[in-house]
Amino acid sequence: MASRKKVLLKVIILGDSGVGKTSLMNQYVAKKFSNQYKATIGADFLTKEVMVDDRLVTMQIWDTAGQERFQSLGVAFYRGADGCVLVFDVTMPNTFRSLDSWRDEFLIQASPRDPENFPFVVIGNKVDLENRGVSGRRAQGWCHTKGDIPYFETSAKEAINVEQAFQAVAKNAMAQETDVELCSEFPDPIKLSGDNNKPQGNNCPC
Amino acid sequence: MAFQNQVLFAKDSVYVHINVQDTKDKDAHIAGRVFFLNKPEGYFVEWKAEDVLNLETTSEEWDVINYKNDRDGDSVSMNAKMDARRKYNISFDILDLKSFKRSAPNHGWAYIIFILKDGTTFPALHFHNGGSKALLKELENFIYIRRSPNDPRLFLVKDHDPEQLSQSINELSLFTDSSGAYVQNFVNDSKHGLSKKFIKSPYTTTLGGFSKVTNFLRDVLMTPENNQHLTRPQSEVAELLHDDIPGMEISQLDEPGFEMITKTKLPARPAVKRGDPLSSPQWNAFFDAEGKISKVEDLKDIIFRGGVDPAIRAEVWKFLLGFYDWDSCSKKRTDQRKRKVDEYFRMKLQWKTISAEQEKRFSLLKERRGLIDKDVMRTDRTHKFFAGDKNPNLQVLYDILMTYCMYNFDLGYVQGMSDILSPILVVMENEVDAFWCFAGAMERVCHNFEMDQNGMKVQLSQIHKLMQIQDPELCAYLEAHDSGNFYFCFRWILIVFKREFHFHEIQRLWEVIWTDRPCSNFHLIISLAILESEKSTLLENKFGFTEILKHINDISLSIPLEETLRKAEGIFLQLRDYKKLPVSLKEILGLHPPAHLPASQSMENSVFLGSASNSAPPPQPVDCPTLVAAAPTKGVSRSASGGDLARGAGGAACSANVARSVGMSARYGGGARQNNGAGGGGSNSGATDDVQKVFT
Numbered sequence: 001m002a003s004r005k006k007v008l009l010k011v012i013i014l015g016d017s018g019v020g021k022t023s024l025m026n027q028y029v030a031k032k033f034s035n036q037y038k039a040t041i042g043a044d045f046l047t048k049e050v051m052v053d054d055r056l057v058t059m060q061i062w063d064t065a066g067q068e069r070f071q072s073l074g075v076a077f078y079r080g081a082d083g084c085v086l087v088f089d090v091t092m093p094n095t096f097r098s099l100d101s102w103r104d105e106f107l108i109q110a111s112p113r114d115p116e117n118f119p120f121v122v123i124g125n126k127v128d129l130e131n132r133g134v135s136g137r138r139a140q141g142w143c144h145t146k147g148d149i150p151y152f153e154t155s156a157k158e159a160i161n162v163e164q165a166f167q168a169v170a171k172n173a174m175a176q177e178t179d180v181e182l183c184s185e186f187p188d189p190i191k192l193s194g195d196n197n198k199p200q201g202n203n204c205p206c
Numbered sequence: 207m208a209f210q211n212q213v214l215f216a217k218d219s220v221y222v223h224i225n226v227q228d229t230k231d232k233d234a235h236i237a238g239r240v241f242f243l244n245k246p247e248g249y250f251v252e253w254k255a256e257d258v259l260n261l262e263t264t265s266e267e268w269d270v271i272n273y274k275n276d277r278d279g280d281s282v283s284m285n286a287k288m289d290a291r292r293k294y295n296i297s298f299d300i301l302d303l304k305s306f307k308r309s310a311p312n313h314g315w316a317y318i319i320f321i322l323k324d325g326t327t328f329p330a331l332h333f334h335n336g337g338s339k340a341l342l343k344e345l346e347n348f349i350y351i352r353r354s355p356n357d358p359r360l361f362l363v364k365d366h367d368p369e370q371l372s373q374s375i376n377e378l379s380l381f382t383d384s385s386g387a388y389v390q391n392f393v394n395d396s397k398h399g400l401s402k403k404f405i406k407s408p409y410t411t412t413l414g415g416f417s418k419v420t421n422f423l424r425d426v427l428m429t430p431e432n433n434q435h436l437t438r439p440q441s442e443v444a445e446l447l448h449d450d451i452p453g454m455e456i457s458q459l460d461e462p463g464f465e466m467i468t469k470t471k472l473p474a475r476p477a478v479k480r481g482d483p484l485s486s487p488q489w490n491a492f493f494d495a496e497g498k499i500s501k502v503e504d505l506k507d508i509i510f511r512g513g514v515d516p517a518i519r520a521e522v523w524k525f526l527l528g529f530y531d532w533d534s535c536s537k538k539r540t541d542q543r544k545r546k547v548d549e550y551f552r553m554k555l556q557w558k559t560i561s562a563e564q565e566k567r568f569s570l571l572k573e574r575r576g577l578i579d580k581d582v583m584r585t586d587r588t589h590k591f592f593a594g595d596k597n598p599n600l601q602v603l604y605d606i607l608m609t610y611c612m613y614n615f616d617l618g619y620v621q622g623m624s625d626i627l628s629p630i631l632v633v634m635e636n637e638v639d640a641f642w643c644f645a646g647a648m649e650r651v652c653h654n655f656e657m658d659q660n661g662m663k664v665q666l667s668q669i670h671k672l673m674q675i676q677d678p679e680l681c682a683y684l685e686a687h688d689s690g691n692f693y694f695c696f697r698w699i700l701i702v703f704k705r706e707f708h709f710h711e712i713q714r715l716w717e718v719i720w721t722d723r724p725c726s727n728f729h730l731i732i733s734l735a736i737l738e739s740e741k742s743t744l745l746e747n748k749f750g751f752t753e754i755l756k757h758i759n760d761i762s763l764s765i766p767l768e769e770t771l772r773k774a775e776g777i778f779l780q781l782r783d784y785k786k787l788p789v790s791l792k793e794i795l796g797l798h799p800p801a802h803l804p805a806s807q808s809m810e811n812s813v814f815l816g817s818a819s820n821s822a823p824p825p826q827p828v829d830c831p832t833l834v835a836a837a838p839t840k841g842v843s844r845s846a847s848g849g850d851l852a853r854g855a856g857g858a859a860c861s862a863n864v865a866r867s868v869g870m871s872a873r874y875g876g877g878a879r880q881n882n883g884a885g886g887g888g889s890n891s892g893a894t895d896d897v898q899k900v901f902t
Contacts, residue, residue: 017621018580036587039580039621041705042696044759045752047324060324060752067577067621069657076693094573 006049007057009173010080011166012110014102015087016095017066020125023156024087025063028166033157040065043077052170059170071105078110083119083173085165088134090124090153096134099142119172120149123165128155215242215344219335220253221315222294224708224763236294240331242344249348251303251320251341253296253331296320296328300349304747305362308338318342319764325749325756330764357742472676473783475776480768481512483714489518497536499525510723513714519633526720527630527646529639550638553612554605571611574619578607585624589709591632603631606641613645620655623648625704629713647716654700665699666692668794669733675784675791676734676777680741688751694758695733702729706736711767718771724778726796731781735774736765 013021022037029046045062062081064074086102088095103120112118122143124134136153143149150172152165220240238255298320307319309330316338317330331338345351354360488508492499499505514522524530529546530539557571565572582604586592592599606627611618627644634640653661669692673681684690697705702719704712719729737744740761744754781787782797792798 017577036584038584038586038705039624041622041625041700042693042759043755045756047326065621069620069655069659072659073662073693073696076691092576 007055007174007177008060009057009082009170009177010060010062011083011085011169011173012062012064012078012081012106013085013087014064014106015066015123016089016092016098016102019066019087019089019092019095020156021066021087022063024085024123024125024154024162024165025061027156027159027162029061031159033159035157041070043074050167050170052167052174055174057170057174059166061166075109078106081106081110081112082177083121083169084110085121085123085169086149087123087125088139089126090139091126091129091131091133093133096124096139096142103146114176116147117176119169119176120146121165121169121172122149122151124151124153125156127153127160128158212244213241214244214249215341216240217333217335217337217341218256219333220337221332221334222253222255222329223332224294224329235332238294240333240337240341242341248299248301250297250299251345252298253294253328255294258295294329296331298322298326298328300345303345303349303363305354305360305743307359307743308361310359321743321747321757323753325753325760327757327760354742354746356746360742360746362746471784471786472780475780478772478775478779479511480772481508483513483515484508484518484522485515486518489515489522497539498534499532502532506721506723510718510721514717516633516710516713519713519717520635520639523630523633523643523717523720524639526717527643528649529642529646546642547638550609550641554609556612557608570618574611575608577621578604578611578619578624581619581621581624582607586628586709589628589632592628599631602637602640603627606631606637606644609641610645610648613641614648614652617648617652617655622655622701625701626651629704629709629716632709633713647720650720651700651702662696662699665727665730666695668727669695669699669730672730672734672781672791672794673737675787676781677738677741680737680745683745684754687749687754689754694755695737697759698733698736699729703732706762706765707767708763715767715771724775725782727794728774728778730794731778732770732774734777735770736761738773738777739765739770 013025015021017039022040023033025046026037027033029048040063043062043064045060048059048061050057050059062077064070064077084103084106086099088099090096099122107115107118122139124136124139136151139153140151143151150165150168152161152168154161154165156162216239218237218239220238221235222238223235236255236257238253239259241250241252241254243250243252302322302324303320304323305321307321309315309317315332315334316336317332318338318341319330320328322328333341342351350364351361352364354362484505489505492501492505494500509522509526525532530542534542560568560571565575582600585603591597592603603624607619607624610623626647627640630643630647631640634643654665655661670681670690673684681690684692703715706712707715715732719732722728725731740757743749743757747753749757778795781791781795787797789798
């Protein structure tokens with residue numbers, strides 16, 4: 001049995017109401033889709049264990065309400081986020097235009113240590129629909145200006161590209177976690193007594 | 207496939223109850239099978255609906271089990287049904303299991319509720335054909351279970367190294383011999399014999415060979431009775447804590463070495479009885495010759511105590527929600543209704559006649575239309591009334607919400623409103639009636655939806671304040687685990703528990719709340735009651751911020767309504783009779799006498815009170831600055847951005863609102879005054895027999 005410590009990655013999904021945040025989360029974690037998910041009220045999360053670069057990682061994916069006024073409370077859930085998925089609906093240009101404020105608001109509220117390099121991923125969802133309103137090029141362009149955020153076009157309904165998008169945010173979040181990761185590289189000692197035998201790592205921040 | 211799932215245990219006739227009371231609904235109970243499986247990735251407990259299993263017989267994951275495929279799905283409705291079925295599928299690694307709750311011994315079908323380390327809480331699995339003990343016994347071979355000392359129904363799983371542990375247990379043969387025994391016997395044993403033996407000589411022959419697990423066993427076996435030698439002397443602890451924490455005292459509870467911090471100052475909780483719903487004959491008997499309700503307060507008492515028979519709900523709700531005035535006669539109601547019909551269609555026409563061209567230059571309306579569009583499509587679609595594609599009731603839902611935007615343009619549409627409307631529309635089955643009743647219901651909760659969310663913040667902090675007195679221990683725990691903001695109650699408050707109860711239950715709960723009995727803000731006390739029921743689970747699982755939130759989200763649809771209402775009223779009575787209840791809490795509950803406003807008539811003149819709505823704190827604005835911020839009047843000036851039309855339509859609607867809500871406030875204010883009289887413990891002279899009757 002592996003005694004390596006599990007890594008927990010907290011990922012927040014943000015985006016306007018109805019772009020498919022809950023659907024993406026459920027498609028990724030439970031591989032199911034329903035067009036009857038109720039509007040999210042408050043916040044909820046699901047966890048999924050994934051392998052990222054040979055490491056077992058527990059992803060805790062947070063789904064929040066999309067309407068603007070609920071964000072003032074939503075920020076309580078941003079704390080400690082390791083990654084953020086920004087979602088828009090490719091058929092609704094206004095949801096794409098909101099990405100700026102979602103990103104800015106997140107960076108202000110979560111105040112990550114290194115905002116320039118914080119692991120974002122942008123998802124253009126609902127590519128299964130025909131009435132496309134935001135071109136891939138336009139979305140790519142925006143991502144480019146924000147420090148080359150990875151961009152994925154997905155369909156939570158058809159399970160297209162969902163896995164890849166979340167895998168990307170997990171991978172990038174892990175890359176940021178290298179400092180913290182060091183101490184986990186040491187296998188846990190078997191505790192024979194009640195003493196707290198912490199791993200004797202150098203400069204270990206934990 | 208290299209590895210096949212090994213079935214260690216399987217049991218059929220294990221049900222998930224999705225609709226507890228509606229026995230006529232054949233889909234109320236989903237039949238399924240529970241499995242305990244040895245999979246390549248670990249040991250898993252799984253439950254799947256029979257229907258789903260039948261469809262999945264070919265899937266590789268399940269190829270060891272063969273079920274007869276005796277039922278075929280029929281088209282679209284079948285798909286929707288299967289979606290609902292899959293929703294309840296349960297599967298978890300037993301290493302993720304944190305605890306579970308069992309049904310009370312005298313509870314009809316035994317059930318188990320599994321709770322995972324991340325707070326995930328599965329729906330109760332009801333074992334209609336037995337097998338719950340057998341499953342737990344099976345699990346016991348792999349995990350260590352102990353019963354909570356504080357909640358006999360709660361069982362905690364001890365963290366461990368599974369291989370080491372199963373080995374140790376097998377060698378110790380603690381459980382294998384006891385026929386039919388499971389956890390309970392083990393715990394009983396440990397109290398009397400086994401654990402004492404272990405604790406007294408933990409390193410002797412019994413455990414000599416298992417030094418690795420000694421600490422672990424000691425943890426597991428140490429029920430509070432056994433650990434006295436590890437704790438400080440009682441007197442010393444009491445001395446250390448005494449007076450440091452106001453409102454708290456150490457009580458010894460006759461159990462040596464077991465200290466419990468309790469709030470001893472609240473009076474004992476009285477037993478509370480619920481009653482029968484208001485029946486149709488009862489209801490008719492309340493009307494006099496002119497069709498006027500004779501004893502409104504008595505009527506409300508009955509509704510508070512037992513709700514309303516669904517057959518007369520539509521009529522009764524029209525009074526509860528201000529569609530009709532309580533003191534109206536039949537003739538006046540006919541006029542009222544006629545006026546409201548005209549008024550409704552006038553407002554409906556306003557948005558209906560905005561052309562697509564116009565709307566291009568009216569982004570606010572367009573935005574709201576978009577939101578309503580999306581939410582209508584996903585509001586209670588599993589309920590018969592809204593199920594199916596192209597269900598005409600969806601259009602009614604949409605039209606009412608759009609018209610509400612015209613009625614209250616400043617507020618517009620905010621997510622959650624469709625949840626408030628849906629049960630009302632189902633009861634009314636009429637667009638105009640549903641609209642006005644919805645508007646009346648919104649009057650009570652509109653401050654929840656305001657832009658700055660101040661109404662929500664105020665209420666969450668009020669729960670906090672109440673809990674500080676009602677359950678300081680739980681309160682301190684939540685504070686210490688980043689949950690003192692009570693954000694995990696957000697959904698409860700925003701839509702008044704709509705998502706937490708089954709449909710028929712939410713109708714019952716709401717009509718109880720709408721009586722404004724036994725106090726104002728009773729919904730906050732209901733929150734306290736639910737949290738009290740979950741206290742052991744939260745504390746003993748040592749849940750933190752995320753787990754608390756997850757658990758509270760997941761107990762949705764499994765909260766027993768009547769029990770919760772009894773508990774909530776009991777808590778209210780305790781608080782009411784507590785002589786040292788702080789003034790700020792009295793204000794929250796409406797127990798403070800409005801000294802400067804002696805008669806209900808004066809309250810009717812106060813627009814301020816009326817607009818603060820019924821669930822906002824009652825009089826004494828001086829001491830309650832938050833109230834001012836929560837009042838919708840402030841929101842009006844701030845968020846008005848819809849131009850002249852907005853002002854015209856919204857303004858007119860608002861004044862009508864205020865008038866009606868003032869009427870409601872006045873009645874509730876009178877009730878609050880009485881409550882206080884009864885609750886003053888003799889110090890106030892206002893106690894009347896009339897009032898006592900309400901609470902006994």
